[in-house]
Every structure is written in C-alpha cells, then in structure tokens.
Amino acid sequence: MLITAKVDVYSYGVMLLEIICCQRSVDMETMEEEKAILTDWAYDCYREGRLESLVKYDVEALDDCKKVERFVMVAIWCIQEDPSLRPTMRRFLHALTLIFLSNGTLASFLFGDLKPSWYQRIQIAIGIARGLLYLHEECSSQIIHCDIKPQNILLDDYYNAQISDFGLAKRLIMDQSKTHTNIIGTKGYVAPEWFRNMPITAKVDVYSYGVVLLEIICCQRSVDMETMEEEKAILTDWAYDCYQEGRLESLVTYDVEALEDWKKLERFVMVAIWCIQEDQSLRPTMRRAAQMLEGVVEVLFPPCPYPYSKSG
Numbered sequence: 001m002l003i004t005a006k007v008d009v010y011s012y013g014v015m016l017l018e019i020i021c022c023q024r025s026v027d028m029e030t031m032e033e034e035k036a037i038l039t040d041w042a043y044d045c046y047r048e049g050r051l052e053s054l055v056k057y058d059v060e061a062l063d064d065c066k067k068v069e070r071f072v073m074v075a076i077w078c079i080q081e082d083p084s085l086r087p088t089m090r091r092f093l094h095a096l097t098l099i100f101l102s103n104g105t106l107a108s109f110l111f112g113d114l115k116p117s118w119y120q121r122i123q124i125a126i127g128i129a130r131g132l133l134y135l136h137e138e139c140s141s142q143i144i145h146c147d148i149k150p151q152n153i154l155l156d157d158y159y160n161a162q163i164s165d166f167g168l169a170k171r172l173i174m175d176q177s178k179t180h181t182n183i184i185g186t187k188g189y190v191a192p193e194w195f196r197n198m199p200i201t202a203k204v205d206v207y208s209y210g211v212v213l214l215e216i217i218c219c220q221r222s223v224d225m226e227t228m229e230e231e232k233a234i235l236t237d238w239a240y241d242c243y244q245e246g247r248l249e250s251l252v253t254y255d256v257e258a259l260e261d262w263k264k265l266e267r268f269v270m271v272a273i274w275c276i277q278e279d280q281s282l283r284p285t286m287r288r289a290a291q292m293l294e295g296v297v298e299v300l301f302p303p304c305p306y307p308y309s310k311s312g
Contacts, residue, residue: 006083009092013078017042020071021054039079046072071096094165103159106212107150110219118257120159122264122293125216127161128153129290132209135163136202136286144200145169148208149189150215188222192278203280206289210275214239217258217268218251236276240305243269268293273302 014025017038025038035041045053051068074095080086087095103109106124109116128148135143145152146168154162191207193200211222214235222235232238242250248269252258258265271292277283282303284292291297 001083004083005089006086009078009086009089010080010083012089012092013075013086014039016071016075016078020068020075042072043076046076103155103157105151106153106155106161106216109155109159110150110215111221115219115255118252118255118261121216121219122268124153124155124159124161125213125268126290126293128163128209128212129286129293131161131163132205133286133290136205142202143169144202145205145208146200147186147189148205148212149186150212151186153212191280193280201280202286203283206275206283206286207277207280209286209289210272210283211236213268213272213275217265217272219255236305239269240273243273243302244304267295267299270299270302273305274299276305277302278306 018025021038021042023035023038026036027038028036030036034044042054045051046069051065051072054072055068074087074092077085077087078092109124110121132145132148135145143166145163145166147165148163152163152165154164156162189208189211191204193204214220215222218235218239220232220235223233224235225233227233231241239251242248248262248265249259251269252265271284271289274282274284274292275289288297292299
C-alpha cells in the first residue's frame with residue numbers, strides 16, 4: 001500500500017494512549033496479560049465501559065472522566081486499521097482543542113435555546129478582536145485567517161474566545177501586506193473584494209469580524225432565510241437600517257442588560273458597521289476596532305456600508 005500521512009496519525013494515536021495510561025504500547029513482561037498490547041486493552045476498556053481501568057489511581061483523571069473518554073475516543077479513531085477511517089491531523093487537532101474548550105463553539109453559544117448574557121457577549125467580542133489583532137500585527141509575520149465565523153470561535157471554561165481552524169489562513173512574508181487566493185470563505189461572512197478578483201488583505205478578516213460582532217450583539221445568524229420577518233433575513237442590512245432609523249432597541253428586543261447598557265450597545269453597533277464597509281479602505285484595522293470597542297478611542301458616525309451595491 002502507498003504510505004500517506006495517515007501512518008503518522010496511527011502512530012500518534014498509539015502515543016496518545018501511552019500518555020493517557022502512562023503505559024508502553026507493548027509490554028510482554030506485564031503480569032496482566034490483557035494489558036500486553038495497549039491498543040487492544042484500551043479499546044476493550046472503552047467498549048466495555050470501564051475507562052477507569054486505564055487511569056487507575058490517577059485521581060485527577062478519575063475526577064474528569066468525560067475528558068478521559070473523549071481522549072480515548074479520539075485515540076481509537078486514530079488507530080483504525082483502515083487508513084480512510086483515521087482523521088487527518090487537522091481534524092485530530094480540532095477534536096483535541098474541543099476537548100479542552102468545554103463550552104464549544106460561539107455558534108452553539110449564541111444560537112442555542114438560552115440567550116447568553118450581555119456581559120458574556122461583550123467580553124467574547126473583545127476577546128475575538130484581540131485575537132485577530134495578534135494575528136494581524138503581533139505575530140512574527142502577518143496571518144490572515146480568511147474564515148472568521150462563529151463556528152471557528154471556541155470558548156473555554158471561562159468563555160474566553162479562541163480562534164480556531166486555520167485551514168484557509170494565509171501567512172504573509174515580511175513587508176507583504178496582500179495576497180491572492182482562489183479560495184473563498186463562508187457565505188455571509190465573506191468580504192466583497194473576494195468576488196472582485198482583488199488582492200486579499202487583513203481587511204477581509206475585519207469584514208468577517210464585523211458580521212460576527214453583529215451576531216454577538218443580536219444573537220441572530222448573519223443570514224436567516226427562514227425568518228418570518230423579511231427585514232431580518234440579512235443581518236448586516238437590518239442592523240444598519242435600525243441604526244440609521246434610530247431604533248437600536250429592535251436589535252436586542254427583551255435583552256434588558258443590553259438595553260440598560262445603551263452607550264456600549266450603540267458603540268458596538270457603530271464599530272460593526274465600520275467593519276462591514278464595502279470599501280475596504282474605510283474599514284478600521286483590528287487594532288483600531290479593538291480600541292473603539294474598549295472605549296479607548298472615539299467612534300465616529302459610520303457611513304452606509306454598501307453604497308456601491310445599493311447604487312447598482
């Protein structure tokens with residue numbers, strides 16, 4: 001058979017089991033015959049529902065059985081005999097990240113049955129802004145994520161936001177500020193320049209962030225064609241209309257916390273509108289966006305974000 005990257009996935013799966021169990025993959029000197037081949041023993045323990053046997057006497061692990069179970073499940077996927085069943089390392093890393101970030105994705109947090117608090121949402125919004133600022137300006141070379149959306153934002157135990165899934169990301173070399181790519185991000189979050197054969201800059205992430213910021217404010221998806229209220233189908237359009245017409249309360253109906261924090265609500269909406277400007281030169285950098293969100297710099301009144309589209 002051809003050797004592919006899946007051989008490394010298999011090896012890592014074995015090593016992960018060794019890390020979990022603190023036991024060698026093969027131990028023919030053990031007094032307990034069932035433990036001689038670690039992969040076989042681990043699968044038997046998983047199948048028979050006795051994972052505690054894998055981490056016997058490890059109090060910390062026993063106190064976190066759910067996490068142990070998830071690690072073992074990931075390892076078992078990695079050691080599948082059929083290479084086609086093994087995950088890629090990218091998928092594997094994503095699975096491990098999810099294990100540690102126990103509150104799942106921003107999408108499940110925002111669009112679930114329970115509406116998250118206004119305080120949690122503003123902290124998440126600022127956290128994402130700081131994360132993008134780091135990628136754009138504070139790394140050794142600039143990274144453009146190219147696919148910022150709620151599904152790619154993970155939340156830890158304290159609801160700190162972590163940007164994930166860099167599958168479309170572009171790393172720029174020193175003194176490079178733009179790049180070209182044929183790969184397009186996710187519908188509803190994609191900046192207009194993607195469709196105009198224009199060079200891609202960090203401003204595509206700023207646009208996507210603006211859309212996500214509106215979703216965080218409103219707890220509403222960027223595109224919802226199933227809504228009974230037609231004006232709300234495209235969130236960016238509806239949010240700008242509400243802002244222009246002086247009815248921001250419509251964006252956060254029944255959200256008492258947000259309504260009582262009116263100045264911050266207004267500021268966040270204005271920042272979002274600046275970020276989704278069709279003309280990328282009008283969008284702020286992520287540093288500027290973060291400063292505006294935090295109230296460090298003044299937020300000017302934003303213009304209509306889509307003058308070119310509307311005029312056409």
